[in-house]
Amino acid sequence: MKRILPAIALFAGLSLVGCTSGGDKPNQADGGGESPGAEAQPEAKKIDEAQLKKVLESTKVDGQSFKAVDGVGDANGEMAKALESSEFEPAKCKDITLDLINSNIASGGTTVAGASSDNVLSAGLSSFDSVDDAQSQLDGTAKIAEECSDVKMKTAGMEMSLKYSTFDAEVAGADETSGVVASVEAGGQTATEIRIVTARAENNLVSVTNLADVEEATVTQAASTFVEEVKKAG
Template structure:
């Protein structure tokens, strides 16, 4: 199962990487000054969802009989999967930091993150609520860039070598401002381990990522699940 854990960690990292102060604070000095001094006609609107709201979204959304249970992203750092990931060798080496982004996401200074898994363990959900739509849009674009940069990844852990291939695909998610799809093929020891589809959507300043954890979930199932979570975010936000 470790190759699957490593692959899923990288999939999650593709959506969560970018939750750093650098991404949300880019812009001209004029834009920064304007944001620091809002006018009376345009009062600042902070719509970031807190962890309780994210928990409500995950645990109240049901898709085709599947319910979802939250788990602490930060707690993953102490898991067997994260320990394996920490000692694994990546090629290209820079892709390792992307997979480590998921455990570190809750420590990022500008967003609230929470994840969950479906009752049948075939689907995962990652929610990130940022300070504004600009930061969220930047992160979604960044996710696409990372998928392209890590289109072919080899991970060596102990005596096991895992190869992961990633490619983006066009997807439309009802209710989302924009979306991108990533398909992943994972091979370990020369054998196919998992083919996974991921759909990441932006809903205002919130990022919704749905990933299949089993071959039984196809692209359409992932898209349908994404639409249900996008609707839940819209209802809360």
């Protein structure tokens, strides 16, 4: 049970790399509604999937390497389908979670993800068309923690209690950061406390999550390492 509970917590929405609170993108044809005098942002360099995968698999944290998994986008789609048949209390948290997943799918960002060779950490790297897109995604990572800090969930015949909170994460080299703690109770057992640290470096996001008992510093240091390598690639 303990081995699968961390995955269940992530499944509930907080492992999502760059969840967004939604909203349509500005119409590019008419300048997105900007005023004539608005200063144009410099064009961001979007890192492609092959480059992100290379960064993920060539970066070592505490001597551990990472292996990318295929079909990250498809996994989000399957997650959304599974949550459709799940029950949430309060009920609004189901809609919030689904909105986050679906917005992540529709964002147009490029994402790769994988776990460390010792299965202690997972990492996700994303790159977007603009800084604004990346920031919008980052802002959404704390949405569930803020609006659904204590939620009960029933899925696939299993009942769980999920509790979320935010914390200040310090990631070297990042422009903005977000930290979320998730704890899960199911079947009378409490899972490992899970920390999700998400950091923005220009138009790119790094998200690191612990899958086993580790100190907070281990998660933030891993995020700092990946931010440094992503900035080199960009």
